[in-house]
């Protein structure tokens with residue numbers, strides 16, 4: 643993905659938005675997380691069908707986690723709307739992580755989502771406050787403009803995180819770098835894949851599969867690197883590209899071949915948690931645009 647150097651824009655004086663809009667944006671975030679969780683087959687991940695490559699989490703663990711996050715997304719949306727600097731968002735994120743860990747008994751279900759979806763919600767709040775349309779590209783690109791340098795410069799909350807170890811050992815961007823680049827994978831790969839699949843008239847699960855494999859084919863997912871190393875990531879990207887090249891969601895046996903890959907990922911203990919988060923982010927941005935079109939929410 644193309645490199646993007648963040649330019650910090652001055653934050654305008656704070657603007658309030660109606661609390662209702664924060665609730666609407668917050669609900670869209672939870673709906674997107676649920677949409678990701680409920681979707682099957684997504685190779686290696688937890689779904690209503692099975693626990694994927696995990697022995698420590700189930701669908702119920704994720705539901706408890708989701709419940710713990712329901713006040714976080716409206717709060718970070720309002721903070722974004724009020725022109726908050728990054729440290730304010732970070733404190734909200736750290737508090738949300740604490741609540742998530744308490745709800746799951748110490749299992750990390752949604753740390754990446756708290757970060758990625760949290761930043762997107764804050765940016766959406768900022769758009770709403772400024773009367774701007776909730777346009778997906780613009781919401782992504784505002785993140786480096788408002789908070790890019792601070793995201794890259796912040797002292798890591800977990801200095802020995804799996805993500806930091808993975809990027810130190812194998813290179814490539816992690817969650818921070820994706821955010822500070824304005825989420826090129828969302829703008830250039832995931833959202834176009836979702837829209838094209840819908841235009842072709844596939845069912846919703848097939849559209850999600852097409853989007854998920856498109857993300858898997860390009861993302862430097864630090865969860866995969868952490869558990870399966872560079873060979874594991876190469877395997878995931880190669881197999882995902884092959885699934886798409888065979889016709890993706892348009893192939894008559896798209897479902898069976900996706901289930902076969904699910905088993906192959908599970909056998910290798912591969913869990914693409916970063917790709918799962920970016921699928922949620924795609925659903926969130928798509929949902930906001932649909933809302934803006936339907937209800938005239940700017």
Ligand SMILES: CC(C)(COP(=O)(O)OP(=O)(O)OC[C@H]1O[C@@H](n2cnc3c(N)ncnc32)[C@H](O[C@H]2O[C@H](COP(=O)(O)OP(=O)(O)OP(=O)(O)O)[C@@H](O)[C@H]2O)[C@@H]1O)[C@@H](O)C(=O)NCCC(=O)NCCS
Nearest residue numbers: 735750751752753754755757760803804805817864915916
């Ligand atoms: C900046 C942070 C996100 C920390 O990031 P870091 O890279 O240091 O570390 P991680 O703790 O590994 O968290 C990063 C999570 O981001 C997701 N992710 C992975 N790759 C990418 C990518 N290329 N782009 C975007 N996002 C990505 C992923 O989240 C999912 O995985 C989580 C499960 O992970 P893990 O515990 O490693 O799981 P297991 O495989 O089960 O581990 P083992 O059992 O094998 O040990 C799950 O949560 C998914 O959501 C990465 O894990 C951020 O945490 C941070 O700084 N927080 C402070 C608050 C803050 O700054 N907030 C800002 C405002 S919102």
Ligand SMILES: Nc1ncnc2[nH]cnc12
Nearest residue numbers: 679687688751915918919
């Ligand atoms: N459905 C899922 N399974 C495992 N890890 C995840 N991280 C985010 N969503 C996930």
